Structures are given as structure tokens and as C-alpha cells.
Amino acid sequence: MSEFRYVKNIRNDDLIKALGQRVRNLRSERKLTMEKLAELSGIDYRQLSYIELGQTDPGLSTLYAIANGLDVTLSFLMDSESLR
Secondary structure, X not given: XXXXXXXXXXXXXXXXXXXXXXXXXXXXXXXXXXXXHHHHXXXXXXXXXXHHOOOOOOOHHHHXXXXXXXXXXXXXXXXXXXXX
């Protein structure tokens, strides 16, 4: 029987900050306020603020909601070339 191994500390702060900047840039390009994007995404604007500032590691469901709010695909939002 295989043993499950817990992986500690997989948080990548550089990636989290780059993702936050990408969300902010896309929001700005669409001329959306943080409050409006939060409303369109169905999340709290404070949570969106933490994401844009790179202070929190958002979950997949949150990223999917933000992508929908920005009217982009999740793969476009998470494009690895844009997050460097």
C-alpha cells in the first residue's frame, strides 16, 4: 500500500505576487474597480485586494471566479509566460 506524504511549504511567493499583479493588470485594462470585479466574481473585495497585493494564495475556485469576472479563461489568467 502506498503511503501518503504530506508536502510542506509548497507556497511560491513570487508566483503569488505575479498572479496578483496579473489580476490587477487585467482589471485595470477592463477599467473595473476592485469593488466591481469582486461583485462580478462573487468574492469579497478585501479578499481580492489581498490577492492583488500578493498577500494570499487563492484557491482554484476563487481563481475560477475571478477569471469569470474578468471574462477570461482560467488558463489565460494562469498563463505561465505571463506570470514570470
